[in-house]
Amino acid sequence: MGARGMTAKDNEVICGFCGARIEGAAFAHDGQEYCCEGCFLKEKKFRAVQEERDNAYLSLAEALATALDVREHETGLHSKRVACHTLVLARRFTKDPERLRQVYWGSLLHDIGKIGIPDAILLKRGSLTDEEWVVMRTHPEKGHAILAAVPLMQEAAEIILCHEERYDGTGYPRGLAGDAIPWGARLFAVIDTLDAMTSDRPYRKALAFDAASDEIRRMACSQFDPEAVAAFIAEEQTLREMVALKCGTASLKGLGPAG
Numbered sequence: 379m380g381a382r383g384m385t386a387k388d389n390e391v392i393c394g395f396c397g398a399r400i401e402g403a404a405f406a407h408d409g410q411e412y413c414c415e416g417c418f419l420k421e422k423k424f425r426a427v428q429e430e431r432d433n434a435y436l437s438l439a440e441a442l443a444t445a446l447d448v449r450e451h452e453t454g455l456h457s458k459r460v461a462c463h464t465l466v467l468a469r470r471f472t473k474d475p476e477r478l479r480q481v482y483w484g485s486l487l488h489d490i491g492k493i494g495i496p497d498a499i500l501l502k503r504g505s506l507t508d509e510e511w512v513v514m515r516t517h518p519e520k521g522h523a524i525l526a527a528v529p530l531m532q533e534a535a536e537i538i539l540c541h542e543e544r545y546d547g548t549g550y551p552r553g554l555a556g557d558a559i560p561w562g563a564r565l566f567a568v569i570d571t572l573d574a575m576t577s578d579r580p581y582r583k584a585l586a587f588d589a590a591s592d593e594i595r596r597m598a599c600s601q602f603d604p605e606a607v608a609a610f611i612a613e614e615q616t617l618r619e620m621v622a623l624k625c626g627t628a629s630l631k632g633l634g635p636a637g
């Protein structure tokens with residue numbers, strides 16, 4: 379793994395594992411060059427360990443999301459759906475597996491702080507009082523506190539902290555505006571509204587995709603980052619199909635190991 383981050387001078391080929399300059403014929407595999415087969419095998423083993431770690435993280439993140447679904451008596455896979463749909467937008471901006479992973483985890487666990495909200499508020503049927511809203515609005519900070527100390531989940535924890543912020547600064551908990559809101563949280567905000575509007579609620583049936591789309595377009599530059607809305611428009615057909623299927627099954631598979 380020593381070669382990561384090392385740069386080669388012009389016309390110099392370095393080993394993809396140990397970083398040594400390759401003098402003779404390189405051992406090439408999957409577009410990467412190694413000084414010998416031993417380095418190739420070590421790199422392969424390193425990547426397998428990384429993949430195992432990433433899968434363990436994913437399983438734990440999904441278990442936490444399920445714990446919240448159980449607590450909220452929610453069976454609709456909301457967390458998984460918004461994570462998958464946010465990933466569709468995020469892929470328009472980056473192919474970096476690590477960043478995509480953080481966006482997925484942050485979206486999946488966006489409401490995990492609600493685990494710390496009392497039942498009388500979290501499960502209340504009617505509308506919340508002002509005092510109850512004060513408690514409910516602590517959930518992004520509670521969620522951040524749960525995840526912030528977990529190694530390799532810092533960017534996801536920031537998305538959780540900022541998932542109720544609005545582009546124009548009228549959100550909470552900190553009233554952040556524009557680019558001060560993490561990129562993943564700005565993408566997530568569009569998708570959360572899409573999912574909320576196209577899902578059944580106790581007080582109304584799900585709205586049509588087009589109604590949600592109109593609302594999202596209308597809120598560009600106020601509630602939503604205009605670039606996130608542009609990505610939504612570019613991916614509208616894909617998202618329309620995913621919403622129709624109530625798709626929560628796309629995954630991080632195929633992202634490859636973190637760099």
Ligand SMILES: [Fe+2]
Binds near residue numbers: 488489517541
């Ligand atoms: Fe939330």
